[in-house]
Amino acid sequence: MKEKPTVAVSRCLLGENVRYDGQTKAMPQLINQLAAEFSIVGVCPEVEIGLSVPRPAVQLVFFDDSVQAVGIEDAELNITQDLLSFADNFVSTNPIISGYVLKARSPSCGLGTTPIFPGGEVGSGLFAHRVQQQQKHVPMIDEIRLSAPLVLRQFVEAVKSYAKTNN
Numbered sequence: 001m002k003e004k005p006t007v008a009v010s011r012c013l014l015g016e017n018v019r020y021d022g023q024t025k026a027m028p029q030l031i032n033q034l035a036a037e038f039s040i041v042g043v044c045p046e047v048e049i050g051l052s053v054p055r056p057a058v059q060l061v062f063f064d065d066s067v068q069a070v071g072i073e074d075a076e077l078n079i080t081q082d083l084l085s086f087a088d089n090f091v092s093t094n095p096i097i098s099g100y101v102l103k104a105r106s107p108s109c110g111l112g113t114t115p116i117f118p119g120g121e122v123g124s125g126l127f128a129h130r131v132q133q134q135q136k137h138v139p140m141i142d143e144i145r146l147s148a149p150l151v152l153r154q155f156v157e158a159v160k161s162y163a164k165t166n167n
């Protein structure tokens with residue numbers, strides 16, 4: 001039997017209690033649909049750079065002409081470089097990954113939905129943004145957009161096509 005393509009999924013969507021507040025954002029129905037088509041690898045950039053659960057929340061801010069991930073309560077907490085290095089390492093050590101399903105609005109995982117302070121613009125979390133730079137054409141989507149059945153079908157086809165071309 002042909003192997004399923006592999007997708008990386010935010011671990012909070014898989015039902016793991018890895019969020020800053022110790023909670024999860026489990027999406028069991030969506031994960032079952034994905035698991036029918038793909039092998040799933042969980043990823044939680046914030047935990048995997050060594051932060052605890054629970055942990056101080058971070059947000060994206062414009063700082064020094066760039067977007068950085070900084071503590072909401074503690075501006076000394078800056079995990080920007082750790083997230084970028086983690087993304088570089090994740091991409092290079094997981095060449096088999098043919099798609100990403102990431103948590104919307106997160107300063108690490110968000111895809112064009114994360115608020116950037118001050119000013120109210122939105123952008124991508126630092127892990128997601130760096131992966132997009134490194135693995136340019138890999139299909140990436142968040143759980144909100146995937147809730148539309150047509151979008152889910154299109155994502156499944158896009159991942160299969162990427163896997164066929166790149167693996």
Ligand code: SF4
Nearest residue numbers: 010012044103106109
């Ligand atoms: S959004 Fe990303 S960084 Fe935040 S808890 Fe979920 S997987 Fe971890």
